[in-house]
Amino acid sequence: MKKLSIKLRITSWFTIFMILLSAVVFLFIAVLSDTSATHQIRGELVRLTEDNLGEIEYDDGQLEIDDDFIAFQNGIYCLVFSADGAKISGYAPHEELENLTFADGDIRSLDIRGESGAATGAGRGSETYLVYDRFVSFPLYDGLWIRSVVSENDTAITSAIYRAALIALPLLIFAAAGGGYLIAAKSLLPIKKISETAETIGNSGDLSKRIELDGSGDELHQLAGTFNRMFDRLETNFEAERHFTSDASHELRTPVATILAQCEYAFENAAGEQELYEALGTIQKQGYRMTHLIESLLEFTRIEQQTEGLSWELLDLSHIVASLCQERKDYSAKNITLKENIQPGIHIKSDRTLLSRMLVNLLSNAERYGKVNGTVLISLTQNAFETVLSVADDGIGIAPEELPKIWNRFYRVDKARSPAKSAGIGLGLAMVKQIAELHGGTVTVESALGKGSIFIVRFGGSGSMRKQT
Numbered sequence: 001m002k003k004l005s006i007k008l009r010i011t012s013w014f015t016i017f018m019i020l021l022s023a024v025v026f027l028f029i030a031v032l033s034d035t036s037a038t039h040q041i042r043g044e045l046v047r048l049t050e051d052n053l054g055e056i057e058y059d060d061g062q063l064e065i066d067d068d069f070i071a072f073q074n075g076i077y078c079l080v081f082s083a084d085g086a087k088i089s090g091y092a093p094h095e096e097l098e099n100l101t102f103a104d105g106d107i108r109s110l111d112i113r114g115e116s117g118a119a120t121g122a123g124r125g126s127e128t129y130l131v132y133d134r135f136v137s138f139p140l141y142d143g144l145w146i147r148s149v150v151s152e153n154d155t156a157i158t159s160a161i162y163r164a165a166l167i168a169l170p171l172l173i174f175a176a177a178g179g180g181y182l183i184a185a186k187s188l189l190p191i192k193k194i195s196e197t198a199e200t201i202g203n204s205g206d207l208s209k210r211i212e213l214d215g216s217g218d219e220l221h222q223l224a225g226t227f228n229r230m231f232d233r234l235e236t237n238f239e240a241e242r243h244f245t246s247d248a249s250h251e252l253r254t255p256v257a258t259i260l261a262q263c264e265y266a267f268e269n270a271a272g273e274q275e276l277y278e279a280l281g282t283i284q285k286q287g288y289r290m291t292h293l294i295e296s297l298l299e300f301t302r303i304e305q306q307t308e309g310l311s312w313e314l315l316d317l318s319h320i321v322a323s324l325c326q327e328r329k330d331y332s333a334k335n336i337t338l339k340e341n342i343q344p345g346i347h348i349k350s351d352r353t354l355l356s357r358m359l360v361n362l363l364s365n366a367e368r369y370g371k372v373n374g375t376v377l378i379s380l381t382q383n384a385f386e387t388v389l390s391v392a393d394d395g396i397g398i399a400p401e402e403l404p405k406i407w408n409r410f411y412r413v414d415k416a417r418s419p420a421k422s423a424g425i426g427l428g429l430a431m432v433k434q435i436a437e438l439h440g441g442t443v444t445v446e447s448a449l450g451k452g453s454i455f456i457v458r459f460g461g462s463g464s465m466r467k468q469t
Helices: 008-052 096-101 115-119 156-187 187-205 218-267 273-305 317-327 352-369 400-405 428-438
Strands: 055-057 062-065 076-082 088-089 105-112 126-138 141-149 310-316 336-344 344-350 375-382 386-393 443-448 452-460 462-465
Touching: 008 076, 008 105, 008 126, 008 156, 008 462, 055 126, 055 141, 096 105, 096 141, 126 352, 141 273, 141 310, 156 187, 187 218, 218 273, 310 317, 310 352, 317 336, 317 344, 317 352, 344 352, 352 375, 352 400, 352 428, 352 452, 428 443, 428 452
Parallel strands: 336 375
Antiparallel strands: 055 062, 076 088, 076 141, 105 126, 126 141, 310 344, 344 462, 375 386, 386 452, 443 452
């Protein structure tokens, strides 16, 4: 058997609840209307009897019943009896009601059973009547009894209330069920859209699809928004992986092609030992390049995936930066001068290997793209909110349209402006960004063509701290 959908289950539960509630309400109305009707019947019974008392006179030895005497009204029967119980006027629907003993001022209840009760519409042989007696006396006359009787079961008020309830309550149930279904369907629409979008993405592989939102802001629309953000991240990650695979293949294809070409040349065309050594030298160089590329890829993957445990400790960042600068003072390749502006006593909780790798990559990048006889300034400062590390060069700079791309893996600035022998593999800045984010920090760049660049790493919050002295 097919399971009911969520909206049908919600509607079914809501409908059953409304049915039970309506049943309770109907019973309450029945009890309340019966009580109200009984009080009204008793009041009408007394009122009609009292009114009829004024319509009977004894004058000049004659008993006179005025024409305004009401013998029957609204289901109430009025009878007149002599003091000894002989009926003078009026009639009752049952003989027992006429033979009942008199009780002045009392309203009594009498059950009438038998075919006569059924014939009068009281149900299957039983009907309840209310009986009210009043005695009136006259001078020179023994007096009279006025009796009023009415069926307690046959009331227009009760019947009207019952009919209204029997019509209104089912209509209310159907309206509530229909409204509940519409509300449930509308409320669950985002889930349907989520399912349809996920199925579309699964079938087509198109990660650009998104769930359409109407901006209501309820919990399900927040869930849909969360899925959209997840799809954004998935699309970004898949696109990055696609580019990564393509770029890695391209980077590896060039040295592999060079190695194969040199091998073929050595086997077929090497005229002597010198040419053979030159071919082997080229192969060795390309082999080193491949080794460096593979090691960088593995290191980048370990950082990104955190496949190796990191040793987090409180490190003296000021000392590490100063030591690294001292080691790299001699920029003999381009005669670059390294200047420092390091605030002492700055500590940060980090992995020493990761921190060193980030600093080396920033300084190597500054050396690679700095100008000959230029200057590189490394600065480290701290305030109450953050620790700031910056590396500035006065080199070739970066075009504005290239700035967002430099953090991509394997991306390099225009090779026409970069010396081939110093060009990197395009993973250094991507690794810097990954390490900074791993520390809960950020890295940004400010650059202008021909004027140089400044890379700024910010560590904030609990990621960095000043050693107390």
